[in-house]
Amino acid sequence: MNVSSVRVPGVNQPMCPSRLVLEHVTSRWGVLVLAALLERSYRFSELRRTVGGVSEKMLAQTLQTLERDGFVHRDAKPVIPPRVDYSLTPLGAEAAEQVWGLARWAERRLEAVESARETYDGARSQAAPGPVGQA
Amino acid sequence: MNVSSVRVPGVNQPMCPSRLVLEHVTSRWGVLVLAALLERSYRFSELRRTVGGVSEKMLAQTLQTLERDGFVHRDAKPVIPPRVDYSLTPLGAEAAEQVWGLARWAERRLEAVESARETYDGARSQAAPGPVGQA
DNA sequence: CAGGATCCGTAACGATACTG
DNA sequence: CAGTATCGTTACGGATCCTG
Secondary structure, three states, X not given: OOHHHOXXXXXXXXXXXXXXXXXXXXXXXXXXXXXXXXXXXXEHHHHHHHHOOOOHHHHHXXXXXXXXXXXXEEEXXXXXXXXXXXXXXXXXXXXXXXXXXXXXXXXXOHHHHHHHHHXXXXXXXXXXXXXXXXX | OOHHHOOOOOOOOOOOHHHHHHHHXXXXXXXXXXXXXXXXXXXXXXXXXXXXXXXXHHHHHHHHHHHHOOXXXXXXXXXXXXXXXXXXXXXXXXXXXXXXXHHHHHHHOHHHHHHHHHHHHHHHHHHOOOOXXXX
Protein backbone atom coordinates (compact mmCIF):
# COMPACT_ATOMS: atom_id res chain seq x y z
CA MET A 1 0.00 0.00 0.00
CA ASN A 2 1.26 3.43 -0.86
CA VAL A 3 -0.20 6.81 -0.17
CA SER A 4 -1.23 7.42 -3.74
CA SER A 5 -3.59 4.48 -3.70
CA VAL A 6 -6.42 6.63 -2.44
CA ARG A 7 -9.36 7.49 -4.54
CA VAL A 8 -11.58 10.18 -3.13
CA PRO A 9 -13.01 12.44 -5.83
CA GLY A 10 -16.20 13.69 -4.23
CA VAL A 11 -16.81 12.46 -0.73
CA ASN A 12 -16.30 9.27 1.24
CA GLN A 13 -15.37 7.10 -1.68
CA PRO A 14 -13.90 3.65 -1.04
CA MET A 15 -10.18 4.43 -1.08
CA CYS A 16 -7.98 1.56 0.02
CA PRO A 17 -10.09 -0.95 1.98
CA SER A 18 -7.56 -1.31 4.76
CA ARG A 19 -8.17 2.33 5.54
CA LEU A 20 -11.68 1.33 6.54
CA VAL A 21 -10.45 -1.32 8.93
CA LEU A 22 -8.11 1.23 10.40
CA GLU A 23 -10.94 3.69 10.86
CA HIS A 24 -13.05 1.10 12.60
CA VAL A 25 -10.45 0.17 15.17
CA THR A 26 -9.25 3.72 15.72
CA SER A 27 -12.71 5.20 15.80
CA ARG A 28 -13.69 7.20 18.81
CA TRP A 29 -15.43 4.37 20.62
CA GLY A 30 -13.71 1.54 18.81
CA VAL A 31 -10.47 2.14 20.64
CA LEU A 32 -12.15 2.24 24.03
CA VAL A 33 -14.29 -0.81 23.40
CA LEU A 34 -11.32 -2.84 22.22
CA ALA A 35 -9.28 -1.65 25.16
CA ALA A 36 -11.99 -2.60 27.63
CA LEU A 37 -12.50 -6.03 26.10
CA LEU A 38 -8.77 -6.62 26.22
CA GLU A 39 -9.16 -7.23 29.93
CA ARG A 40 -12.27 -9.35 30.02
CA SER A 41 -15.66 -9.86 28.41
CA TYR A 42 -18.48 -7.46 29.12
CA ARG A 43 -22.22 -7.27 28.89
CA PHE A 44 -23.79 -4.44 26.94
CA SER A 45 -24.67 -1.93 29.61
CA GLU A 46 -21.74 -2.98 31.70
CA LEU A 47 -19.56 -2.00 28.78
CA ARG A 48 -21.54 1.18 28.42
CA ARG A 49 -20.78 2.14 31.99
CA THR A 50 -17.14 1.15 31.70
CA VAL A 51 -16.46 3.14 28.60
CA GLY A 52 -18.39 6.09 29.92
CA GLY A 53 -20.06 8.76 27.84
CA VAL A 54 -21.05 6.53 24.96
CA SER A 55 -24.68 6.54 23.87
CA GLU A 56 -26.58 3.29 23.41
CA LYS A 57 -26.76 3.95 19.73
CA MET A 58 -23.07 4.48 19.25
CA LEU A 59 -22.10 1.54 21.41
CA ALA A 60 -24.41 -0.76 19.51
CA GLN A 61 -23.15 0.58 16.22
CA THR A 62 -19.51 0.28 17.25
CA LEU A 63 -20.02 -3.26 18.47
CA GLN A 64 -21.75 -4.25 15.27
CA THR A 65 -18.98 -2.83 13.16
CA LEU A 66 -16.35 -4.60 15.23
CA GLU A 67 -18.33 -7.80 15.16
CA ARG A 68 -18.75 -7.64 11.42
CA ASP A 69 -15.03 -7.13 10.98
CA GLY A 70 -14.48 -10.23 13.08
CA PHE A 71 -12.96 -8.44 16.06
CA VAL A 72 -15.57 -9.10 18.71
CA HIS A 73 -17.65 -12.13 19.45
CA ARG A 74 -21.28 -11.60 20.41
CA ASP A 75 -22.77 -14.21 22.65
CA ALA A 76 -26.52 -13.65 23.00
CA LYS A 77 -28.13 -15.96 25.50
CA PRO A 78 -31.83 -16.62 24.85
CA VAL A 79 -33.00 -15.84 28.36
CA ILE A 80 -35.32 -13.32 29.88
CA PRO A 81 -34.21 -10.74 30.59
CA PRO A 82 -31.78 -10.85 27.66
CA ARG A 83 -28.11 -11.31 28.36
CA VAL A 84 -25.46 -10.60 25.77
CA ASP A 85 -21.76 -10.97 26.35
CA TYR A 86 -19.11 -9.39 24.19
CA SER A 87 -15.56 -10.62 23.98
CA LEU A 88 -12.58 -10.35 21.67
CA THR A 89 -11.83 -12.87 18.98
CA PRO A 90 -8.16 -13.74 18.42
CA LEU A 91 -8.16 -11.30 15.51
CA GLY A 92 -9.77 -8.71 17.73
CA ALA A 93 -7.19 -9.26 20.42
CA GLU A 94 -4.53 -8.52 17.81
CA ALA A 95 -6.35 -5.36 16.82
CA ALA A 96 -6.79 -4.35 20.42
CA GLU A 97 -3.12 -4.81 21.14
CA GLN A 98 -2.19 -2.77 18.11
CA VAL A 99 -4.35 0.20 18.98
CA TRP A 100 -3.49 -0.14 22.60
CA GLY A 101 0.17 0.04 21.64
CA LEU A 102 -0.51 3.16 19.66
CA ALA A 103 -2.45 4.62 22.56
CA ARG A 104 0.43 3.87 24.91
CA TRP A 105 2.85 5.50 22.52
CA ALA A 106 0.63 8.58 22.45
CA GLU A 107 0.62 8.58 26.20
CA ARG A 108 4.39 8.22 26.44
CA ARG A 109 4.94 11.13 24.08
CA LEU A 110 2.17 13.23 25.49
CA GLU A 111 4.53 15.51 27.35
CA ALA A 112 6.60 16.13 24.25
CA VAL A 113 3.44 16.93 22.32
CA GLU A 114 2.11 19.30 24.94
CA SER A 115 5.45 21.00 25.13
CA ALA A 116 5.43 21.40 21.35
CA ARG A 117 1.96 22.89 21.54
CA GLU A 118 3.04 25.49 24.07
CA THR A 119 5.94 26.48 21.88
CA TYR A 120 3.65 26.71 18.88
CA ASP A 121 0.94 28.67 20.65
CA GLY A 122 3.54 30.89 22.27
CA ALA A 123 5.10 31.74 18.95
CA ARG A 124 1.72 32.63 17.48
CA SER A 125 0.78 34.98 20.32
CA GLN A 126 3.95 36.92 19.52
CA ALA A 127 2.53 37.82 16.15
CA ALA A 128 -0.90 38.68 17.52
CA PRO A 129 -0.47 40.20 21.01
CA GLY A 130 -3.07 39.04 23.46
CA PRO A 131 -3.72 40.03 27.09
CA VAL A 132 0.03 40.18 27.67
CA GLY A 133 0.55 42.61 24.82
CA GLN A 134 3.80 44.56 25.20
CA ALA A 135 2.78 47.35 22.84
CA MET B 1 -4.32 5.24 31.18
CA ASN B 2 -7.38 3.12 31.63
CA VAL B 3 -10.61 3.08 29.72
CA SER B 4 -12.61 4.63 32.51
CA SER B 5 -10.57 7.80 32.41
CA VAL B 6 -12.85 9.31 29.83
CA ARG B 7 -15.09 12.21 30.56
CA VAL B 8 -17.69 12.94 27.95
CA PRO B 9 -20.98 14.07 29.49
CA GLY B 10 -22.40 16.23 26.73
CA VAL B 11 -20.34 16.40 23.63
CA ASN B 12 -16.63 16.57 22.78
CA GLN B 13 -15.38 17.10 26.30
CA PRO B 14 -11.67 16.76 27.05
CA MET B 15 -11.45 13.05 27.97
CA CYS B 16 -7.90 11.78 28.31
CA PRO B 17 -5.55 14.11 26.40
CA SER B 18 -3.63 11.30 24.73
CA ARG B 19 -6.85 10.41 22.97
CA LEU B 20 -6.56 13.73 21.16
CA VAL B 21 -3.06 12.98 19.98
CA LEU B 22 -4.27 9.62 18.77
CA GLU B 23 -7.11 11.22 16.86
CA HIS B 24 -4.77 13.67 15.21
CA VAL B 25 -2.40 11.04 13.91
CA THR B 26 -5.11 8.59 12.94
CA SER B 27 -7.34 11.21 11.41
CA ARG B 28 -8.49 10.75 7.86
CA TRP B 29 -5.76 12.87 6.31
CA GLY B 30 -3.32 12.70 9.19
CA VAL B 31 -2.39 9.12 8.41
CA LEU B 32 -1.84 9.84 4.75
CA VAL B 33 0.15 12.99 5.35
CA LEU B 34 2.40 11.28 7.86
CA ALA B 35 2.84 8.34 5.53
CA ALA B 36 3.76 10.59 2.63
CA LEU B 37 6.24 12.61 4.68
CA LEU B 38 7.82 9.40 5.90
CA GLU B 39 9.48 9.13 2.50
CA ARG B 40 10.58 12.69 1.95
CA SER B 41 9.62 16.31 2.47
CA TYR B 42 6.92 17.88 0.34
CA ARG B 43 5.68 21.27 -0.69
CA PHE B 44 2.04 22.13 -0.05
CA SER B 45 0.43 21.45 -3.40
CA GLU B 46 2.86 18.68 -4.13
CA LEU B 47 1.59 17.00 -0.98
CA ARG B 48 -1.95 17.77 -2.05
CA ARG B 49 -1.43 15.94 -5.31
CA THR B 50 0.37 13.05 -3.65
CA VAL B 51 -2.30 12.42 -1.07
CA GLY B 52 -5.04 12.84 -3.61
CA GLY B 53 -8.59 13.90 -2.85
CA VAL B 54 -7.78 16.22 0.00
CA SER B 55 -9.10 19.78 -0.15
CA GLU B 56 -6.83 22.75 0.48
CA LYS B 57 -8.70 23.48 3.64
CA MET B 58 -8.33 20.04 5.10
CA LEU B 59 -4.71 19.72 4.11
CA ALA B 60 -3.87 23.06 5.69
CA GLN B 61 -5.84 22.16 8.78
CA THR B 62 -4.24 18.74 9.06
CA LEU B 63 -0.77 20.17 8.62
CA GLN B 64 -1.40 22.82 11.25
CA THR B 65 -2.62 20.29 13.74
CA LEU B 66 0.36 18.05 13.10
CA GLU B 67 2.71 21.01 13.27
CA ARG B 68 1.23 22.18 16.53
CA ASP B 69 1.65 18.71 18.01
CA GLY B 70 5.28 18.82 16.98
CA PHE B 71 5.04 16.15 14.31
CA VAL B 72 5.77 18.14 11.20
CA HIS B 73 8.21 20.94 10.57
CA ARG B 74 7.05 23.83 8.45
CA ASP B 75 9.75 25.61 6.51
CA ALA B 76 8.34 28.73 4.89
CA LYS B 77 10.79 30.45 2.63
CA PRO B 78 10.20 34.19 2.25
CA VAL B 79 10.26 34.24 -1.53
CA ILE B 80 7.82 35.14 -4.23
CA PRO B 81 6.00 33.06 -5.14
CA PRO B 82 5.84 31.50 -1.66
CA ARG B 83 7.49 28.18 -1.09
CA VAL B 84 6.75 26.07 1.97
CA ASP B 85 8.29 22.72 2.68
CA TYR B 86 6.89 20.24 5.13
CA SER B 87 8.89 17.48 6.75
CA LEU B 88 8.69 15.19 9.74
CA THR B 89 10.30 16.01 13.04
CA PRO B 90 11.90 13.10 14.92
CA LEU B 91 8.75 12.89 17.01
CA GLY B 92 6.68 12.95 13.85
CA ALA B 93 8.75 10.18 12.33
CA GLU B 94 7.94 8.10 15.38
CA ALA B 95 4.27 8.86 14.99
CA ALA B 96 4.39 8.08 11.30
CA GLU B 97 6.04 4.75 11.92
CA GLN B 98 3.45 3.88 14.53
CA VAL B 99 0.46 4.58 12.36
CA TRP B 100 2.17 3.11 9.37
CA GLY B 101 2.70 -0.05 11.39
CA LEU B 102 -0.95 -0.10 12.28
CA ALA B 103 -1.87 0.49 8.66
CA ARG B 104 0.33 -2.40 7.60
CA TRP B 105 -1.26 -4.61 10.20
CA ALA B 106 -4.68 -3.67 8.84
CA GLU B 107 -3.48 -4.55 5.40
CA ARG B 108 -2.06 -7.90 6.49
CA ARG B 109 -5.31 -8.85 8.18
CA LEU B 110 -7.52 -7.42 5.49
CA GLU B 111 -8.37 -10.80 4.05
CA ALA B 112 -9.37 -12.17 7.43
CA VAL B 113 -11.56 -9.14 8.00
CA GLU B 114 -13.24 -9.37 4.63
CA SER B 115 -13.83 -13.04 5.15
CA ALA B 116 -15.39 -12.29 8.53
CA ARG B 117 -17.64 -9.72 6.91
CA GLU B 118 -18.90 -12.19 4.35
CA THR B 119 -19.72 -14.66 7.08
CA TYR B 120 -21.49 -11.97 9.05
CA ASP B 121 -23.45 -10.62 6.10
CA GLY B 122 -24.29 -14.11 4.97
CA ALA B 123 -25.65 -15.07 8.35
CA ARG B 124 -27.83 -11.98 8.44
CA SER B 125 -29.38 -12.63 5.06
CA GLN B 126 -30.51 -16.00 6.40
CA ALA B 127 -32.69 -14.28 8.94
CA ALA B 128 -34.07 -11.76 6.46
CA PRO B 129 -34.38 -13.51 3.06
CA GLY B 130 -33.30 -11.31 0.21
CA PRO B 131 -33.23 -11.92 -3.56
CA VAL B 132 -32.10 -15.49 -2.86
CA GLY B 133 -35.06 -16.23 -0.64
CA GLN B 134 -35.62 -19.99 -0.31
CA ALA B 135 -39.25 -19.67 0.86
C1' DC C 1 1.92 29.29 -4.68
C1' DA C 2 0.36 29.02 0.08
C1' DG C 3 -3.39 29.49 2.78
C1' DG C 4 -7.24 32.36 5.27
C1' DA C 5 -12.34 33.32 5.23
C1' DT C 6 -16.80 32.03 4.09
C1' DC C 7 -20.79 29.30 2.74
C1' DC C 8 -23.10 25.17 2.66
C1' DG C 9 -24.37 20.08 2.43
C1' DT C 10 -23.85 15.86 4.59
C1' DA C 11 -23.44 12.57 7.86
C1' DA C 12 -21.97 11.52 12.32
C1' DC C 13 -23.41 11.80 16.90
C1' DG C 14 -26.44 12.21 21.15
C1' DA C 15 -30.95 12.05 23.49
C1' DT C 16 -35.18 10.11 23.73
C1' DA C 17 -38.90 6.94 23.04
C1' DC C 18 -40.20 2.52 21.99
C1' DT C 19 -39.92 -2.85 21.27
C1' DG C 20 -38.76 -7.86 22.05
C1' DC D 1 -31.72 -5.89 29.61
C1' DA D 2 -30.46 -5.21 24.94
C1' DG D 3 -31.18 -3.16 21.57
C1' DT D 4 -33.94 -0.45 17.23
C1' DA D 5 -36.26 3.81 15.34
C1' DT D 6 -36.68 8.52 15.06
C1' DC D 7 -35.36 13.20 15.54
C1' DG D 8 -32.59 17.37 16.30
C1' DT D 9 -28.07 19.21 16.45
C1' DT D 10 -23.49 19.83 15.32
C1' DA D 11 -19.22 19.80 13.37
C1' DC D 12 -16.77 17.84 9.71
C1' DG D 13 -15.45 18.19 5.22
C1' DG D 14 -15.60 20.30 0.44
C1' DA D 15 -16.01 24.15 -2.91
C1' DT D 16 -15.25 28.79 -3.77
C1' DC D 17 -13.45 33.31 -3.35
C1' DC D 18 -9.90 36.15 -1.99
C1' DT D 19 -5.26 37.89 -0.15
C1' DG D 20 -0.11 38.08 0.74
